[in-house]
Every structure is written in structure tokens, then in C-alpha cells.
Amino acid sequence: MSSKQDPNQNHLMAALLDADFDRLSPHLELIPMKLGDVLYESGDKVQYVYFPTSAIISLHYLLENGGSSEIAGVGNEGVLGISTFMGGDSTPSRAVVQTGGFGYRLPASILMEEFNRAGAVMRLLLRYTQALLTQMSQTAVCNRHHTVEQQLCRWLLLTLDRLSSNELTMTQELIANMLGVRREGVTEAAGRLQGYGYISYRRGHITVLDRKGLEQDVCECYGVVKKEFARLLSDVRHRQAA
Structure with missing residues (x-):
């Protein structure tokens, strides 16, 4: 609401x-x-x-x-x-x-x-921009060097970090467009994650059942991005609240 x-x-x-x-x-x-x-x-x-x-x-x-x-x-x-x-x-x-x-x-x-x-305000925005550039750079590296399954884990975890629930509304076609891969690749990767018990996928709805499982299988790119945002923005929040 x-x-x-x-x-x-x-x-x-x-x-x-x-x-x-x-x-x-x-x-x-x-x-x-x-x-x-x-x-x-x-x-x-x-x-x-x-x-x-x-x-x-x-x-x-x-x-x-x-x-x-x-x-x-x-x-x-x-x-x-x-x-x-x-x-x-x-x-x-x-x-x-x-x-x-x-x-x-x-x-x-x-x-x-x-x-x-x-x-x-300027300092805050520049710090955020540095973190965003890290995300862009790491995405490029991830798309070139890691499997579709690892990319999907990264994408799911970054999305979860921004939500208050473990449910996502997203079709496999849209995910394929996000990752820049064939839909069949996403179908196979999502099927494996569902087989592991990490997610449940049905009619455009994804429910994450085991976040730790995703974190275990994800490539290093997720951690790099998360740490950079935490390093830059958590410090800003702490400093301004002091």
C-alpha cells in the first residue's frame, strides 16, 4: 500500500x-x-x-x-x-x-x-556511484566467465537483498533478457536450482526456499558487489548518524 x-x-x-x-x-x-x-x-x-x-x-x-x-x-x-x-x-x-x-x-x-x-549530499551520491560502477563492472565479468546457474544465483540474491520477502514475480523470458542469455539456458538453470531445493518456480513466481544454498553456489561476483556497497554506504550512514 x-x-x-x-x-x-x-x-x-x-x-x-x-x-x-x-x-x-x-x-x-x-x-x-x-x-x-x-x-x-x-x-x-x-x-x-x-x-x-x-x-x-x-x-x-x-x-x-x-x-x-x-x-x-x-x-x-x-x-x-x-x-x-x-x-x-x-x-x-x-x-x-x-x-x-x-x-x-x-x-x-x-x-x-x-x-x-x-x-x-555530493559525497553521498559519489560514494553510491562508485558502488554502482562496481556492480556494473562485476556484472560484465560475471556474464563473461561464469555459468548461467551462477549468474542466476547472483541475480536472485541481489534481488532478494532489495526486497522484504522471499517471493519474486518474474518469468524465465524476462530473466533471460536480464542476463542476456537464451531462455533455454535459464530454464535449465532454474530447474537445477529447484531440484536442489533452493527455489520453487511456478507460472512466473519464484519463491526462494534456501537462501544459504544460493549463497553456497553463487560465484564470487555477488560477494564483491555486496561488500562494496556495505563498505561505502554503511560507513556513510554510520558517520552521519554519529
């Missing part, structure tokens, strides 16, 4: 100093994000940035032949629209809602005003 949403459910918003949050909060708009909604197309001028609370957004790079794969995901740990404050006027990737929920949008111009103060 939207009535249960709060900007502080987003970790970056929760990390802001009171004075910084008070300047931004009047401009925040709670919006529903439905599965499949496209928030940015490649090349779009960024007019809004988005702070998800319960939704998850997938960033895709599109090829000329129509193929695509996920280069990163953004959930309640972050913000969509880093090109706004990284010197770009447009986004190079497509942003589509992977898991429906809610989030807050903010005019890009308002965020730039805060960023240009060169204070705590």
Missing part, C-alpha cells in the same frame, strides 16, 4: 542529514512503479531522478540487433539517474521496472542544486 511508503525506506534518503532532507522532501513525489514500466530510454534527457523504496529498476544496454542485457539494478539502496550529476545530459541505458512497487521521483534540477553545494 502506498500509505506505508516513506522516503526513508530508501537508504540514500535515510542517510541524509536532517537539513539536507528538509530541502529535498517538499519536491519528492511518491509514484507507483509497475512491472515493465520504462522510466528512461537510451539517449533520453534526464528530467527526474528516482529513489525506489519497494520497486527495483533494471538498467539495460540495447544492441543494434535488438538484443539487450542488464548492466545493473537499482533498488532501495540507491538512485536512478546518476548521469544528472556525473556531467551527462542524457542516459546511455534503458531503465525498466523489474519488480513492481513504489518509489519517489525528484526533479533532476533540484538534485543538482544540492549536489553543487559540494557538501554531504
